[in-house]
Amino acid sequence: MIRHLSTRLRSLFRRDRLERELDVELKYHIDMLIEQNVRAGMSDLEARRAALRVFGPVDGIKDDVRDAWLSRFVETAAQDVRYGLRNLRRNPGFALVVMLTMALGIGANSAIFSVVNGVLLRPLPFRNGDRIVVLRQGQGDTVANNMGFSPKDIDDYRQARSFSDVVEFHNMFFILLGRAEPERVSSGVVSANFFDVLGITPMYGRSFVPADEAHGAPAVLVLSYKYWQRSFGADPKVVGQVFRMNDRPHTVVGVLPPVPQYPLEVDVYMPTSACPFRSNPKNVENRQFRLMQTAFALVRPEVRLSKSQADLDLVAARLGKDHPDDYPQTNFRATETPLKQDLTRDFKTTLLILLGTAGFVLLIVCASVANLLLARMVRRERELSVRAALGASRQRLLRQLLTESLLLAVSGGLLGLIVAAATRSLLVAYADRYTSRAIEISIDQNVLLFTLVVSILTGLVFGTVPAWSARFDVAPALRDGGRATHGNRGLRSALIVGQVAASFMLLIAAGLTLRSLMKLQSVDPGFRTENLLTMRADLSFNKWPLNMERRLRTQKTADYWTEFEGRLRAIPGVLEVAGSSTFPLNERGPFSNGLQRESKPLPPGVQPPQVDYRVASTDYFKTLGQPIVAGRAFTTGDTVDAPGVVIINQSAARHFWPNENPIGTHISGGTNARNEPVWLTVVGVVADIRQQLEQKPHDEVYVPLGQLPFSSTNWVVHSNRPIDQIAREVKAAARAHDPDLPVANFRTLAEVRSSSIEKPRVTASLIGIFALLALVITAAGIAGVIAFSVNQRTQEFGIRMALGAPRVGVLGMVLREGLTLVAIGLVIGMAGALALTQVLQTLLFEVQPTDSLTFLGVSTVLLMVAVVACLLPARRAASVDPMIALRAL
Amino acid sequence: MAPKSDLLQGTLDLLILRTLATGPMHGWGISLRIQQLSRDVLQINQGSLYPALHRLEQQGLIEAEWGNSENNRQAKFYQLTREGKKQLAEETRNWERLADAVARVLAG
Numbered sequence: 003m004i005r006h007l008s009t010r011l012r013s014l015f016r017r018d019r020l021e022r023e024l025d026v027e028l029k030y031h032i033d034m035l036i037e038q039n040v041r042a043g044m045s046d047l048e049a050r051r052a053a054l055r056v057f058g059p060v061d062g063i064k065d066d067v068r069d070a071w072l073s074r075f076v077e078t079a080a081q082d083v084r085y086g087l088r089n090l091r092r093n094p095g096f097a098l099v100v101m102l103t104m105a106l107g108i109g110a111n112s113a114i115f116s117v118v119n120g121v122l123l124r125p126l127p128f129r130n131g132d133r134i135v136v137l138r139q140g141q142g143d144t145v146a147n148n149m150g151f152s153p154k155d156i157d158d159y160r161q162a163r164s165f166s167d168v169v170e171f172h173n174m175f176f177i178l179l180g181r182a183e184p185e186r187v188s189s190g191v192v193s194a195n196f197f198d199v200l201g202i203t204p205m206y207g208r209s210f211v212p213a214d215e216a217h218g219a220p221a222v223l224v225l226s227y228k229y230w231q232r233s234f235g236a237d238p239k240v241v242g243q244v245f246r247m248n249d250r251p252h253t254v255v256g257v258l259p260p261v262p263q264y265p266l267e268v269d270v271y272m273p274t275s276a277c278p279f280r281s282n283p284k285n286v287e288n289r290q291f292r293l294m295q296t297a298f299a300l301v302r303p304e305v306r307l308s309k310s311q312a313d314l315d316l317v318a319a320r321l322g323k324d325h326p327d328d329y330p331q332t333n334f335r336a337t338e339t340p341l342k343q344d345l346t347r348d349f350k351t352t353l354l355i356l357l358g359t360a361g362f363v364l365l366i367v368c369a370s371v372a373n374l375l376l377a378r379m380v381r382r383e384r385e386l387s388v389r390a391a392l393g394a395s396r397q398r399l400l401r402q403l404l405t406e407s408l409l410l411a412v413s414g415g416l417l418g419l420i421v422a423a424a425t426r427s428l429l430v431a432y433a434d435r436y437t438s439r440a441i442e443i444s445i446d447q448n449v450l451l452f453t454l455v456v457s458i459l460t461g462l463v464f465g466t467v468p469a470w471s472a473r474f475d476v477a478p479a480l481r482d483g484g485r486a487t488h489g490n491r492g493l494r495s496a497l498i499v500g501q502v503a504a505s506f507m508l509l510i511a512a513g514l515t516l517r518s519l520m521k522l523q524s525v526d527p528g529f530r531t532e533n534l535l536t537m538r539a540d541l542s543f544n545k546w547p548l549n550m551e552r553r554l555r556t557q558k559t560a561d562y563w564t565e566f567e568g569r570l571r572a573i574p575g576v577l578e579v580a581g582s583s584t585f586p587l588n589e590r591g592p593f594s595n596g597l598q599r600e601s602k603p604l605p606p607g608v609q610p611p612q613v614d615y616r617v618a619s620t621d622y623f624k625t626l627g628q629p630i631v632a633g634r635a636f637t638t639g640d641t642v643d644a645p646g647v648v649i650i651n652q653s654a655a656r657h658f659w660p661n662e663n664p665i666g667t668h669i670s671g672g673t674n675a676r677n678e679p680v681w682l683t684v685v686g687v688v689a690d691i692r693q694q695l696e697q698k699p700h701d702e703v704y705v706p707l708g709q710l711p712f713s714s715t716n717w718v719v720h721s722n723r724p725i726d727q728i729a730r731e732v733k734a735a736a737r738a739h740d741p742d743l744p745v746a747n748f749r750t751l752a753e754v755r756s757s758s759i760e761k762p763r764v765t766a767s768l769i770g771i772f773a774l775l776a777l778v779i780t781a782a783g784i785a786g787v788i789a790f791s792v793n794q795r796t797q798e799f800g801i802r803m804a805l806g807a808p809r810v811g812v813l814g815m816v817l818r819e820g821l822t823l824v825a826i827g828l829v830i831g832m833a834g835a836l837a838l839t840q841v842l843q844t845l846l847f848e849v850q851p852t853d854s855l856t857f858l859g860v861s862t863v864l865l866m867v868a869v870v871a872c873l874l875p876a877r878r879a880a881s882v883d884p885m886i887a888l889r890a891l
Numbered sequence: 892m893a894p895k896s897d898l899l900q901g902t903l904d905l906l907i908l909r910t911l912a913t914g915p916m917h918g919w920g921i922s923l924r925i926q927q928l929s930r931d932v933l934q935i936n937q938g939s940l941y942p943a944l945h946r947l948e949q950q951g952l953i954e955a956e957w958g959n960s961e962n963n964r965q966a967k968f969y970q971l972t973r974e975g976k977k978q979l980a981e982e983t984r985n986w987e988r989l990a991d992a993v994a995r996v997l998a999g
Contacts, residue, residue, distance in 0.1 A: 058936065067945045
């Protein structure tokens with residue numbers, strides 16, 4: 003029987019050897035036939051021919067033999083499956099519990115893996131995806147101190163020999179006219195060969211050609227797939243149509259295929275020549291006109307990344323030397339990051355933590371199912387013994403048990419895929435807050451393969467444990483009249499300890515992230531978030547003729563916003579109105595600029611430290627309730643013609659004016675056209691606030707909207723009236739002010755605040771769900787083990803009580819048994835948690851990974867759940883009727 | 892356990908098992924022996940002999956071992972397993988019952 007099994011295993015794994023043996027065997031037969039023929043008097047050749055004729059087609063025979071090998075294996079497997087299915091049908095409750103547990107465990111992993119696969123593992127969906135790097139330049143940490151790039155910078159980096167090209171991208175908002183309504187479109191301004199470098203071919207029409215980029219070339223547009231679908235109803239005839247933008251006709255020349263867009267999603271693309279700012283010759287000449295956040299380079303196929311970085315270093319060093327006024331003279335460098343890596347920089351750690359927690363859940367699920375199978379094994383012992391007695395070999399029975407486990411695991415895996423598919427849209431929305439690769443998340447073949455492998459592995463894990471512990475001895479099981487003789491108690495206890503330990507760690511992770519979230523939610527940002535309505539208003543670039551003199555243009559824009567503000571304030575019930583570049587907690591951040599004090603000149607070549615700049619209207623601080631701690635707020639007198647003024651925050655005051663009064667002193671954030679610093683007077687100091695809940699206040703400089711009127715503004719309206727009423731009236735007021743002014747994105751500041759912590763909230767929820775799942779499964783496991791043990795010891799309890807043991811004593815005995823396991827698990831879990839929670843550090847806000855309150859709380863919760871889980875079966879033990887129990891002996 | 896088999900295949904299996912009941916033998920030997928015993932009435936077709944041998948081996952009714960043949964060459968020797976012996980006894984009974992029944996019908 004063992005030989006027979008080994009043949010079959012060989013037929014699976016040692017196919018080559020079997021084939022060789024078959025050749026030898028058949029050749030022997032043919033040789034014998036030849037010999038026989040020769041003896042009968044044939045010539046050698048004749049004998050061989052005759053033998054082969056008699057023997058028949060060798061290949062055909064071999065095929066038939068191979069069929070014999072295979073059919074037997076398939077047949078046994080099919081038999082195992084049939085028998086397994088019958089067995090599971092006989093215990094539908096058991097099968098259902100196991101499959102659902104598996105579905106949750108595997109589903110959680112498949113779901114998280116589908117995200118990992120979509121955003122981390124899959125190659126970028128472009129031809130050149132793996133050779134694109136993102137460039138940054140700055141002092142020291144180029145990500146934190148990224149200066150951005152000017153067109154001149156890009157030209158110079160093109161000299162780096164490792165790159166076959168460097169392309170620019172910057173994002174602008176323009177108003178597209180010529181359709182039913184003016185449309186505010188997000189535009190990607192790119193080099194002509196942008197799409198060639200990335201390796202994207204348009205779906206309709208063409209992409210850009212070098213001629214499009216020539217100064218004064220007719221303006222052309224390429225539409226993104228999404229925008230084309232949304233705004234043009236997917237009409238291919240849009241290619242060739244002409245729209246007005248920035249006072250020029252723009253011709254649509256192409257439509258992109260549905261590919262993810264990097265670095266960010268835009269509606270249309272235009273060559274650099276079409277952007278009124280980028281194409282302005284004065285800007286092109288200015289090295290400090292750094293409107294590109296990043297640049298993209300295509301690394302030559304034969305160049306290794308370390309080599310291209312060395313090339314970048316060379317260019318950066320030369321730039322600093324050749325243009326000392328335009329680059330920091332110390333610690334200046336340029337860096338490259340593979341695009342694929344750059345796109346998920348903020349997400350990777352979180353994602354891997356989530357995958358890890360899901361893995362823990364699966365381990366707990368495995369332990370729990372193994373435990374269920376062990377318990378069931380005791381009940382099946384008789385059946386297995388009978389089969390063993392009837393001649394089934396140990397291997398055959400083991401195989402049968404494993405087949406059943408695999409059946410359970412694979413059906414659990416299939417259900418798990420449903421879980422993964424059902425949660426996909428939720429996870430995409432979540433991932434979308436971290437990375438533009440989110441749309442690539444799908445249940446693809448990698449996810450299917452992952453699920454299959456995980457299912458089979460878990461099936462093997464939880465199937466092997468009980469299978470190996472099973473005894474197929476004929477005698478004892480049958481002799482005992484079918485009463486189970488052993489319960490694998492040691493193994494089952496170990497599994498429970500493991501489950502408790504793993505659950506504890508997961509609960510700690512959940513507790514820490516939850517506490518961190520609660521801290522985030524209760525942070526006092528230092529300003530009012532109630533009864534405020536926020537919105538965005540964008541002035542079209544072609545509101546004033548583009549050739550209008552700059553000062554007049556500034557004046558007109560300032561007046562335009564002053565009038566708009568007046569209209570908003572006139573709405574009944576509106577208490578205050580604030581106009582600004584952006585408002586606290588908004589996705590749009592401040593802009594960075596240097597801060598230089600007039601009284602502390604910097605040595606030549608030293609760049610001033612960068613601080614946050616924000617534009618604020620007269621009532622901005624009053625509206626937000628951000629206290630002015632010294633000096634004054636902006637007034638209507640701070641106009642274009644008046645002397646330039648700024649307000650700084652306390653943090654900037656501390657850092658730049660230690661033990662000094664900043665009011666009345668002069669600072670500069672930049673230079674004028676003649677490269678002289680423009681000095682501004684500090685007129686006030688405002689209290690520090692958190693612009694993002696998780697960030698400590700930065701150093702800030704506020705500039706009056708009246709002196710630096712942005713065309714793209716955000717507004718905050720303070721009113722005690724219902725917000726949706728106010729929103730309606732604001733829209734009406736905006737229309738009355740200027741029908742071409744798009745006002746959009748109405749949200750209360752409370753909503754913005756809530757949305758700003760959506761990422762930690764979802765992360766905490768996911769970990770919380772995983773931990774809760776683990777807790778429930780573990781509690782059920784504990785209850786199951788204790789109930790089983792109580793069942794086995796019914797007689798013992800009966801005797802004890804008959805001999806006078808009080809019920810409470812029996813109850814205590816059972817409880818002690820359960821809680822000992824839990825306590826051991828808790829200690830192990832605590833050690834594990836202390837070792838592992840450090841990895842959570844990046845997710846935590848003002849909570850230590852060893853937070854004692856969390857550890858205490860989680861221990862308490864776990865113990866309480868464990869006590870309940872033990873009490874249910876323990877009560878049954880205590881209620882055993884001694885007489886009945888004894889009679890059953 | 893045994894697969895459903897048509898008369899012919901079942902018969903071949905029975906003949907192989909019966910032949911092996913006398914001792915270990917290689918494929919060539921089996922085909923010779925059946926030919927001899929049946930006084931050349933039954934010509935074993937090699938096209939079915941080897942698949943049948945391998946099938947019986949997979950079923951665990953016979954087992955194989957490499958050994959030296961009478962002319963001192965490597966050959967695969969088959970012999971009955973315990974299960975094979977049981978199967979032979981049963982099949983033989985079945986065959987006799989069948990032959991008996993057929994004979995009775997023909998005598999009818």
